[in-house]
Amino acid sequence: MTWVYLLKDRSQVPTIITSFYNEIYTQFSVNIRILRTDNALEFVQKSVSDFCNSKGILHQTSCLYTSQQNDVAERKHRHLLDVARTLMTHMHVHKSYWGDVVLTACYLINRVPSTVLNGDTPYSCIFPDKPLFGIAPRVFGCVCFVHIHSPNLDKLSPRSVKCIFLGYSRTQKGYRCSNPQSRKSFTSADVTFFESTPFYSPQSSVVIPPPSVPLPAPTLSVPPHTEPHTRPLQVYSLRNRSTTTTLIVPPDLPPTAAPGNPSATLADDLPIALRKGKRSCTAHPLANSLFLQNLSPNYRAFSVSLSSVSIPNTYCEALRHPAWKMAMDDEMFALVSRGTWELVEVPPNADIVDCRWVFTLKYRADGTLERWPMYQMDIKNAFLYGDLNETVYMEHPPGYVAQGEKQRMVCKLKKAIYGLKQSPRAWFDKFSRIIGEFGFSRCQADHSVFVQTTKTGMVVLAVYVDDILIIGSDINGIEETKTYLQKHFVTIDLGRPRYFLGIEIAHSKHGVSLSQRKYACDLLQETGLLGTKPVDTPTDSNMNFWNDDDNYLEDTTKYRRLVGKLIYLTVTRPDISFAVGLVSQFMDKPQSVHWEAAIRILKYIKTSPGRGLLFKRHEHVKIEA
Numbered sequence: 001m002t003w004v005y006l007l008k009d010r011s012q013v014p015t016i017i018t019s020f021y022n023e024i025y026t027q028f029s030v031n032i033r034i035l036r037t038d039n040a041l042e043f044v045q046k047s048v049s050d051f052c053n054s055k056g057i058l059h060q061t062s063c064l065y066t067s068q069q070n071d072v073a074e075r076k077h078r079h080l081l082d083v084a085r086t087l088m089t090h091m092h093v094h095k096s097y098w099g100d101v102v103l104t105a106c107y108l109i110n111r112v113p114s115t116v117l118n119g120d121t122p123y124s125c126i127f128p129d130k131p132l133f134g135i136a137p138r139v140f141g142c143v144c145f146v147h148i149h150s151p152n153l154d155k156l157s158p159r160s161v162k163c164i165f166l167g168y169s170r171t172q173k174g175y176r177c178s179n180p181q182s183r184k185s186f187t188s189a190d191v192t193f194f195e196s197t198p199f200y201s202p203q204s205s206v207v208i209p210p211p212s213v214p215l216p217a218p219t220l221s222v223p224p225h226t227e228p229h230t231r232p233l234q235v236y237s238l239r240n241r242s243t244t245t246t247l248i249v250p251p252d253l254p255p256t257a258a259p260g261n262p263s264a265t266l267a268d269d270l271p272i273a274l275r276k277g278k279r280s281c282t283a284h285p286l287a288n289s290l291f292l293q294n295l296s297p298n299y300r301a302f303s304v305s306l307s308s309v310s311i312p313n314t315y316c317e318a319l320r321h322p323a324w325k326m327a328m329d330d331e332m333f334a335l336v337s338r339g340t341w342e343l344v345e346v347p348p349n350a351d352i353v354d355c356r357w358v359f360t361l362k363y364r365a366d367g368t369l370e371r372w373p374m375y376q377m378d379i380k381n382a383f384l385y386g387d388l389n390e391t392v393y394m395e396h397p398p399g400y401v402a403q404g405e406k407q408r409m410v411c412k413l414k415k416a417i418y419g420l421k422q423s424p425r426a427w428f429d430k431f432s433r434i435i436g437e438f439g440f441s442r443c444q445a446d447h448s449v450f451v452q453t454t455k456t457g458m459v460v461l462a463v464y465v466d467d468i469l470i471i472g473s474d475i476n477g478i479e480e481t482k483t484y485l486q487k488h489f490v491t492i493d494l495g496r497p498r499y500f501l502g503i504e505i506a507h508s509k510h511g512v513s514l515s516q517r518k519y520a521c522d523l524l525q526e527t528g529l530l531g532t533k534p535v536d537t538p539t540d541s542n543m544n545f546w547n548d549d550d551n552y553l554e555d556t557t558k559y560r561r562l563v564g565k566l567i568y569l570t571v572t573r574p575d576i577s578f579a580v581g582l583v584s585q586f587m588d589k590p591q592s593v594h595w596e597a598a599i600r601i602l603k604y605i606k607t608s609p610g611r612g613l614l615f616k617r618h619e620h621v622k623i624e625a
Contacts, residue, residue: 001122002076004106006099010042010354018051028126036060038070041395041410046349080105091141091198097166100176104140104167134173138165139195146177147190160192164199315357315398328357332397334381334490341394341411352410353394358418374471375478376497379431380490382466386416386426424465431463438484452477464501503572504612514572515612520605523565529602538579538604543597545582551592559590562598569605572612576601 005016021032035052037043039061052059062069083105087093093101110123111132117125123132138144145160153159163177163186174189318324335341346352379385392413416423432442432450440450440461450461457473459481468485472478485491497505502519505512524530553559566580579601586594 001126002080002106002110004080004103006103010040013042014045014047014051017048021051021055021057031055032057034058034060036062036070036073038062038067038073039064041346041352044346045351049349079109083109087140091139092200092202093141093164093198094200097141097164100166101140107168108137135168135175135189138175138193140165140167141198141200143194143197143199144175144177145192146179146186146188147192149190161186165191165193312359318357318359319399324359327359328397328399331381334384335397335417340384340415340417341413343409344393344412346410347393350393353392353420355395355397355411356419357398372471372473373475373478374469374497375482376494376500377468377470377482377485378492378494379466379468379485380492382431382489383418383420383423383427384415385430385489386423387430388413388416388420388422388426390422392420427465428463434488435461435485438481452481467500469497469500502568509617511614511616513612513614515610516569516572517610517612520569520609523569524602524606524609527562527599527602529599529606532603532606534606535600535603536607538576538601539582539597540600543593545586545593545597547591547593553590553592553595556587556590559595559598560587563587566598566601573605574613575611576604579604 003020005020007013007016017035024030024032032055035057037059042048043059044061049059051057067074080102084098084101087101087104088095088097111121113119113121121132123130142165144163144165146163147160148158161179161182163179166176166178166185168174169176169187172187174187175191177186177188177191178184179186312318312320312324318328394411394413394417396409396411413420416426435450436442438452440452440459443449443451448463450463452459452461452472454474454477457477459470459472459474459477461481462469470478470481482491482493496507499505499518502516504515504517506515521530524532563580563584566576567584570577570580579597583594583598583601
């Protein structure tokens with residue numbers, strides 16, 4: 001008999017093992033005596049060992065790089081994948097449904113006769129008195145229509161919804177179906193199947209879009225004095241199916257000698273990742289609402305480049321473009337050259353932190369501003385400057401492994417790294433101390449703002465993680481501050497700000513405008529509303545927000561995430577402040593009517609995604625927007 005559990009994260013392994021043990025004990029009145037696994041970190045952590053010891057279970061693990069010792073599980077994995085691939089290929093099912101395919105493969109394998117059992121099925125051996133199939137088996141991935149039995153249907157409402165068949169429910173006597181358009185899943189016994197018709201047609205070829213407008217490359221400055229390193233030579237290899245890139249980190253090489261300059265390469269070689277092009281036939285395209293023809297040529301090119309760049313979400317996507325490979329090499333160089341970790345053997349009963357890549361782009365600006373000049377800087381690898389006081393073990397970065405490693409090694413962190421809860425505090429304490437030594441004092445109203453009073457004026461510095469804005473009336477003081485930061489950190493001078501924390505800044509003879517055009521377009525794309533019909537008002541006066549019905553949303557996280565992004569959009573969109581404030585009152589228990597109200601705000605935003613604030617240029621010093 002085969003059981004399959006789908007994991008969102010490897011940290012769920014102890015919970016799954018405990019649940020599986022309780023199920024076996026309750027259903028069959030037997031105890032598990034031996035648990036045999038491979039030597040993966042999720043199986044050898046302390047919580048798993050404690051559970052096995054408390055239940056008297058002997059936990060056996062295979063030796064390193066000896067998967068044949070766990071042959072039963074390996075053969076079962078191959079059997080599951082063979083059946084899963086067959087199901088997917090037969091009906092052209094997308095790989096996004098891989099979890100449902102594996103569960104269905106397990107369901108079928110348990111009900112297929114086996115020669116090991118003398119022609120019997122595993123399910124019949126475990127449950128001899130139960131029928132082999134509670135419901136009739138169907139073809140995976142076919143078109144099906146789930147019948148709707150809602151009492152709120154009117155006479156003209158559809159009586160069924162087109163779905164894709166995704167398997168069988170374990171806890172209900174019904175079929176599991178999904179509607180990809182509405183992203184709703186159904187478990188129903190009243191389903192009509194068209195088993196000879198696949199839901200998806202064979203995949204079409206990928207269309208590569210033309211390159212976008214390149215951005216100017218930022219200037220990289222490095223501290224003149226670097227600490228000497230006495231560590232031995234470490235060689236890391238970037239492993240890929242087709243190519244292998246080797247990164248050598250000498251013990252005393254300054255950061256300027258890192259291979260390549262990804263900051264300049266990424267800016268000059270856009271788009272970074274390949275995007276699938278699709279033919280658009282929507283009746284309300286987003287281009288009708290952008291009004292780019294009203295912008296200056298320079299700012300129009302800048303806005304288009306912001307929207308045209310695609311950032312990879314995974315390590316495998318990043319490997320498709322050599323610029324991201326060089327960026328990862330540069331990041332690995334910075335991590336190793338600064339002594340972020342040391343390689344140690346896996347300690348017994350130690351919890352190992354996962355490691356993954358996070359990709360983003362830094363945009364450079366080249367605008368002008370009257371009176372108080374403003375500059376933007378970026379601290380390269382900011383979190384690496386923070387001192388880590390706790391003992392933390394981390395896996396190797398995906399795709400990189402130290403050459404010559406003969407046994408399983410992990411990274412013992414010496415520096416704070418992005419993703420740790422301690423990293424922001426450690427980095428901000430370090431930055432506050434260094435900037436305080438230069439004469440800056442922290443603002444009491446906002447601790448992320450620092451002020452320095454000079455003989456000829458003042459300098460104001462605002463920091464958000466690694467992004468810095470510097471403004472003031474003392475031009476020499478600003479330059480001295482930038483030079484001081486360059487002596488203590490590896491900084492990138494981004495010039496005059498044009499894009500900061502999702503806010504686009506445009507300068508003209510009429511004043512300074514702030515907008516969140518790209519942020520609004522990304523929000524429309526994330527919610528699937530790029531082709532929706534826009535509306536003229538952000539709220540509907542006839543909508544009742546305080547209904548007494550029990551039509552609550554199942555996924556409240558999705559609603560809270562959307563409202564939170566709308567709240568940030570009000571920074572430059574005061575016209576939606578009332579509507580956003582209204583939907584934010586129902587964060588605890590949102591209903592369907594509240595979700596519809598939030599979607600209406602997005603439809604209103606589509607009428608003018610680039611609308612924002614204009615700070616006009618006047619002869620006086622009063623702020624007017």
